[in-house]
Amino acid sequence: MTEMCALNDLLPKSDANFTALSPLSFLRRAATVYANNDAMIYGDRHYSWRETHDRCTRLGALLKQRGIVRGDVVSVMLPNIPAMYEAHFAIPMTGAVLNAINIRLDIDTVAFILRHSDTKLIICDTEYNSTIEAALATLDNPPPVIFVHDRQESFSAPLAEHDYETLLADQNNAIACTPPQDEWDAIALGYTSGTTGNPKGVVTHHRGAYLNAVSNVLSWGMGFGVRYLWTLPMFHCNGWCFPWTLAAIGGTSICMRKVDAQVILSLIEKHEVSHYCGAPIVHAMIADTIISQGKRFEHKLSGLIAGAAPPASVFEKMATLGIDITHVYGLTEVYGPATVCVKQDAWQEASIEEQVHLNGRQGVNYPMEEDVCVMDPNTMQPVPADGATVGEIMFRGNIVMKGYLNNPTATAEAFHGGWFHSGDLGVCHPDGYLKIVDRSKDIIISGGENISSLEVEEILLRHDDVELTAVVPMPNEKWGEIPVAFVQKKVNSDLTEEQLMTFCRERISHFKAPRKIIFEDIPTTSTGKIQKFPLRQRVAEMS
């Protein structure tokens, strides 16, 4: 159709001017540029970027010797320790795909994932020996396991021939830390912790990992000398791509096995941590511990918050403490965070309440994510930016998964119409910022009116005695559904159902207020999300 064009068609790609985009390039550069800077700190162990590069390239050689080749899946079950960081580079370096399994999963789910992913090798911390061994026992051809024995802990030691550090120390070969031929090659596999059915395997690629790693830098305005505390599990969307971000900027990973408030505080002080990420509960814990201990950090500390709308109390406490909090939103399918609530200068003049509202929105597309849009899934047209019309949040661009592994139906559905369908319902505000109003399945329809369970939950959370809450629909002959609230009270609270109902009705339309409140501890998923499914089931049976 178009004639030959000298500028576009006569100058093809060559080795000189084209390389696959891959976060492996960041590690290779960091090994030179930041050679002697700390890449990882874990307890008394410090690894420079040169050492980290060296360990990763030797681990890569070890994996190749074990027969790992391009397209194989290597699964890991590791906490946020150096071996986990190394897995993010060494496994892709061989051409294989990193599958980081949530350490809190049950045996059956782990077994399902190992089978479904056709895992060829496992790297596992000995803390999870019993889970992994029980899961392996269910497999016909269980893959071999390399065990990581954390000498700082009292977990059992493996045989030397299976011991990560011994094998690494004995490994004299190294492989090159270079990108794959094709940037579309898979880099990671991550199973979504759906509330029903079997988890789906989200496949991501080198190009997307590279771009989101950099997009993190832009969206957070990260400069030099970053000291990042690993409060966010690396098995959660590959730590939102931050292992690769830190290589891109030569930042330091402060590793941490468990999320413990006192440990976090002492690491922040000791290492002058500049950045950390986490769910609201992590931020709340940090804020409360700082306040209860009367601490104040001299250095600048910034946090990314995601996983649920950040409660007002967290924003207020962090503001008081001088800790800078930025709200992001995403899913495994979009490599972790894919929207960010970019702070506008003008917001500084708003009331705290208004600021909480503004910052509580999911915001705009991440700098290098092409598009996010609230759309009518039937017409595939954007909803009006009126802050009221509900649509489905959809993404499009280079930081969207390749698809679900061996699940063409789910992939096709997810990509219907050329957009990734998040399954989350939202509105678009006049300033272009989007706000989640509900997860698709969490809408409660009562008397023909839509009730956002999230909205009701937010009201409940404003009560000082409410720790956690989940609002679910109870089938009802008259209304179709009515909202029922599960509430986990703070320790020592003597709050009654009647008091809390009154509190709600004073703040929300009566039809939205819960008709029944059940006080009990609330189940959460391994990534801190509230598990509504069992609650929903119980309520359905109650009606």
Next chain:
Amino acid sequence: MTEMCALNDLLPKSDANFTALSPLSFLRRAATVYANNDAMIYGDRHYSWRETHDRCTRLGALLKQRGIVRGDVVSVMLPNIPAMYEAHFAIPMTGAVLNAINIRLDIDTVAFILRHSDTKLIICDTEYNSTIEAALATLDNPPPVIFVHDRQESFSAPLAEHDYETLLADQNNAIACTPPQDEWDAIALGYTSGTTGNPKGVVTHHRGAYLNAVSNVLSWGMGFGVRYLWTLPMFHCNGWCFPWTLAAIGGTSICMRKVDAQVILSLIEKHEVSHYCGAPIVHAMIADTIISQGKRFEHKLSGLIAGAAPPASVFEKMATLGIDITHVYGLTEVYGPATVCVKQDAWQEASIEEQVHLNGRQGVNYPMEEDVCVMDPNTMQPVPADGATVGEIMFRGNIVMKGYLNNPTATAEAFHGGWFHSGDLGVCHPDGYLKIVDRSKDIIISGGENISSLEVEEILLRHDDVELTAVVPMPNEKWGEIPVAFVQKKVNSDLTEEQLMTFCRERISHFKAPRKIIFEDIPTTSTGKIQKFPLRQRVAEMS
């Protein structure tokens, strides 16, 4: 060879998960996220990001109406005013290629460029009317011109039907600010100001422009609220990709028609400029003016310096003034800066002299440039990192040009062996930092010994009375060549040849010291580089 792999081969690209990388995406996002922030300031004119996006999309529509299509070249001859910034988005938006012509070029060269590039349309500031009209007079089919009439200046006004602002105001249509289908499509064409022969047309692509725009952010640690002063001409390697960088981070462009010390100072103060770029002479001018006026800026100011090794005096003055200077190096073929002298913490403890030496090196590859290496061009092997063995500086990766327009021989030579050959000679220090020792053609071979003209120049520049210098080879029967120095003295200096020779011989091997010194003003190219070619010619004739 390899069998089908579910992870790599069964999940193809789709509209949902693949978009061409293009800096146009940054403008589209900025129009939403930074809608009301200043994108451009020029005198009294302020344009928000929404307005800038609007102007660019309407300019794009205007160009399309004029018949501009994918692969066409649109040439511009503009200073650093808003129209120039807009050209960086509006022209690529149509699928066309931006060719920014150096405003200081002579008529013959401009005519050559217009012919060679097959320019379809020109956008020209009326300050350069006489040049462009004389150049057009030499063409068989001169393309049409849209004239930009700067109302802040007294240059002649064009007819309304050719007037940029009038045409833009009358334009009601807009085109979409979306990436091309193929990220390998050309985005810009830039003619290198070679010292001999016809200039070569360097073709760059959307992918590279996108990546280098972001690479600037990483290499400079740019955060939020950037206010960038346009001391660097945008016609120089597309302003090192900074027009696109600023869209990626929502920074503000402070435009400026001419580089004038007093104007620069007042703009820095008025707009609290945070970042600027330039050749050493720009930095020297800024430093000297600040010092002579006894100024001190309250806010943080950072400068990128490139084009020549930064003189010690500039580093020292900037350090005293609290202005942060970073040394970068590159060429048009690598989209502007492609190496950066990343500052190491340990350097802070070094003496000022040592710091000048360390920071005077060209450094390491830019964060998103795959590789830079000092190589033996015969063996294509890296030279030892001993700080002594000279090789050619070569680049490889995604931020290397597509090639030279209609010049397959030059392109093949430049990419020989899978690397881009810069033509600059350098050494690699043990810490992996490279240092230019000479431009390929500037080596002087005397009695079988290689003399770096740069090294001699650096010695001469240490003398307080030396403003500029160029050392060139003079043919000599006995020695082959001998070094001759052209020296531009500072105003009112009474420095003699003998004094300066003594000064040199005290600091450098005798064979390297210039055998002859010629005091006179030194010619520079339009981009501030010293033009050695005419000097070399004159000296050749003298011998």
